[in-house]
Amino acid sequence: MSERLKTEICGxxxxxxxxxxxGTFGFGEEFADFVDLEKLGGVMVKCITLKPRAxxxxxxxxxTPAGMLNCIGLENPGVEKFLIEILPRxxxxxxxxxxxxxxxxxxxxELAKLLNVDGVAAIELNISCPNVKDGGIIFGTNPKxxxxxxxxxxxxxxxxxxVKLSPNVTDITEIARSVESAGADCISLINTLMGMxxxxxxxxxxxxxxxxxxxxxxxxxxxxxxxxxxxQAVKVPVIGMGGICTAADAIEFFLAGASAxxxxxxxxxxxxxxxxxxxxxxNYLASRNLNLREIIGQVxx
Amino acid sequence: MLKIFDxxxxxxxxxxxxxxxxxxxxPELSQIAKAGxxxxxxxxxxxxxxxxxxxxxxxxxxxxxxxxxxxxxxxxLSTKKTGEHLNILGALGNGFxxxxxxxxxxxxxxxxxxxxxxxxxxxxxxxLMGGKNKSEVDFWIKEFRAEVDRIYITTDDGSFGSxxxxxxxxxxxxxxxxxxxxxxxxxxxxxxxxxxxxxxxxLPCYVSLERxxxxxxxxxLSCSIDTASGRKKVCKDGPIFEAxxxxx
Numbered sequence: 001m002s003e004r005l006k007t008e009i010c011g012x013x014x015x016x017x018x019x020x021x022x023g024t025f026g027f028g029e030e031f032a033d034f035v036d037l038e039k040l041g042g043v044m045v046k047c048i049t050l051k052p053r054a055x056x057x058x059x060x061x062x063x064t065p066a067g068m069l070n071c072i073g074l075e076n077p078g079v080e081k082f083l084i085e086i087l088p089r090x091x092x093x094x095x096x097x098x099x100x101x102x103x104x105x106x107x108x109x110e111l112a113k114l115l116n117v118d119g120v121a122a123i124e125l126n127i128s129c130p131n132v133k134d135g136g137i138i139f140g141t142n143p144k145x146x147x148x149x150x151x152x153x154x155x156x157x158x159x160x161x162x163v164k165l166s167p168n169v170t171d172i173t174e175i176a177r178s179v180e181s182a183g184a185d186c187i188s189l190i191n192t193l194m195g196m197x198x199x200x201x202x203x204x205x206x207x208x209x210x211x212x213x214x215x216x217x218x219x220x221x222x223x224x225x226x227x228x229x230x231x232q233a234v235k236v237p238v239i240g241m242g243g244i245c246t247a248a249d250a251i252e253f254f255l256a257g258a259s260a261x262x263x264x265x266x267x268x269x270x271x272x273x274x275x276x277x278x279x280x281x282x283n284y285l286a287s288r289n290l291n292l293r294e295i296i297g298q299v300x301x
Numbered sequence: 302m303l304k305i306f307d308x309x310x311x312x313x314x315x316x317x318x319x320x321x322x323x324x325x326x327x328p329e330l331s332q333i334a335k336a337g338x339x340x341x342x343x344x345x346x347x348x349x350x351x352x353x354x355x356x357x358x359x360x361x362x363x364x365x366x367x368x369x370x371x372x373x374x375x376x377x378l379s380t381k382k383t384g385e386h387l388n389i390l391g392a393l394g395n396g397f398x399x400x401x402x403x404x405x406x407x408x409x410x411x412x413x414x415x416x417x418x419x420x421x422x423x424x425x426x427x428x429l430m431g432g433k434n435k436s437e438v439d440f441w442i443k444e445f446r447a448e449v450d451r452i453y454i455t456t457d458d459g460s461f462g463s464x465x466x467x468x469x470x471x472x473x474x475x476x477x478x479x480x481x482x483x484x485x486x487x488x489x490x491x492x493x494x495x496x497x498x499x500x501x502x503x504l505p506c507y508v509s510l511e512r513x514x515x516x517x518x519x520x521x522l523s524c525s526i527d528t529a530s531g532r533k534k535v536c537k538d539g540p541i542f543e544a545x546x547x548x549x
Contacts (some may be wrong), residue, residue, distance in 0.1 A: 026520035033303040054532065061515050061523040063350050068515065074521045147400065216349045268341065268515040269351055271390070
């Protein structure tokens with residue numbers, strides 16, 4: 001594996017700065033036929049909650065111009081099944097970053113504690129899922145609540161805590177500063193933008209949950225802007241995501257200030273896309289005789 | 302092992318109003334594909350997602366797919382010409398059991414006949430097919446003729462075969478032979494009725510389900526369903542399920 005792409009974030013050694021975003025990559029193993037999982041910086045596995053969740057009813061996805069809306073609703077087997085059945089299967093194959101969500105501050109603390117085990121590289125606090133009523137985003141749109149969730153999680157784990165921010169806020173830097181001062185080791189952004197589609201024949205919303213989260217190429221400029229703003233506002237490393245489909249997209253995020261990037265929706269259309277991005281990124285850097293560190297945050301203003 | 306294949310279009314022609322038959326040269330895919338599996342077709346770079354389509358036939362280095370033009374994706378797919386290349390991910394899903402002993406009755410409605418054709422070319426079977434009218438069953442008859450012994454037909458308007466739905470004719474068809482099982486695909490309401498009749502006749506019944514899906518790999522969870530044995534993903538645990546597990 002190339003030295004040029006190797007990096008380290010919050011003590012997590014990564015062979016490349018390309019990660020897979022939560023909710024788009026299952027538990028990693030679904031992509032084993034297409035991806036050398038060790039070559040990824042990490043897999044942010046599907047969001048885990050204390051109890052199993054069935055997710056939302058009705059239509060859960062619809063394609064939109066240059067993107068898609070989803071309202072899966074955090075379907076997952078619950079933390080117990082994750083720890084007993086899934087983690088042992090995947091822990092030696094990749095950097096496992098566990099995305100967690102709760103409906104109370106205490107939930108995040110308990111999840112952080114339960115996941116403070118061998119095989120978990122870091123936890124990512126999902127305070128930004130727009131598709132469930134009882135949690136997630138209510139913490140992500142209020143700087144005080146976001147800080148409280150962060151400090152509680154920090155109290156119960158020795159793992160690095162990554163906080164995943166919602167773009168559905170007026171000032172992203174306010175939340176970013178707030179979670180940084182509460183002890184966040186790293187900030188990842190963006191989660192999906194809240195959206196909606198209406199069927200003009202039935203006059204009903206396409207999605208079963210009425211609204212959903214917009215992802216894919218359409219959200220990339222919003223994500224680049226927010227990564228740029230947050231990277232200016234905080235000192236902790238930033239993992240950038242939102243609409244990355246190619247190495248060129250990823251390079252924009254690095255220039256904006258991301259130390260690593262995660263690929264999400266693009267995995268659906270091309271399950272090998274993360275490997276292609278890693279290779280193309282390496283070529284970009286090699287042809288300019290640069291290493292990764294030399295482009296991070298180097299946008300010329 | 303799943304793979305992404307670069308295939309060449311051999312033909313892509315309208316066989317009935319808005320229904321297309323697509324044939325691609327895909328030697329490896331045609332060898333590994335099991336009856337009832339599906340593929341994810343990349344229609345165009347302009348789309349974020351692939352389009353899941355059932356495999357209707359996989360033999361002699363060729364893969365055959367039938368699709369109805371219902372949205373922008375299938376509309377663009379319908380304009381593809383012979384010689385153009387198509388990027389296909391497959392083969393996905395579990396597929397029908399083709400090691401079963403005895404004769405199978407295939408019961409299909411409309412586009413649901415596509416996966417059943419892939420069964421017919423592998424094992425001994427008869428087919429009971431239903432469609433809106435003569436034009437929507439004619440091309441299926443041509444496809445199935447070489448693969449099955451007997452073809453039973455119903456049309457909604459009575460323009461060909463028996464007037465009515467497949468479920469009206471099914472009890473009668475079951476009297477003609479000792480079928481080992483029923484494999485069915487079509488509108489869900491039809492499959493539920495087929496399942497009911499299968500239960501009454503103590504016949505195993507397997508259904509092929511259809512759901513919206515993004516990845517086809519079991520990652521996006523768009524196609525989750527409840528079954529008698531818990532949550533399942535139509536793309537990975539299915540699309541073939543024992544009817545009892547999903548309809549009772």
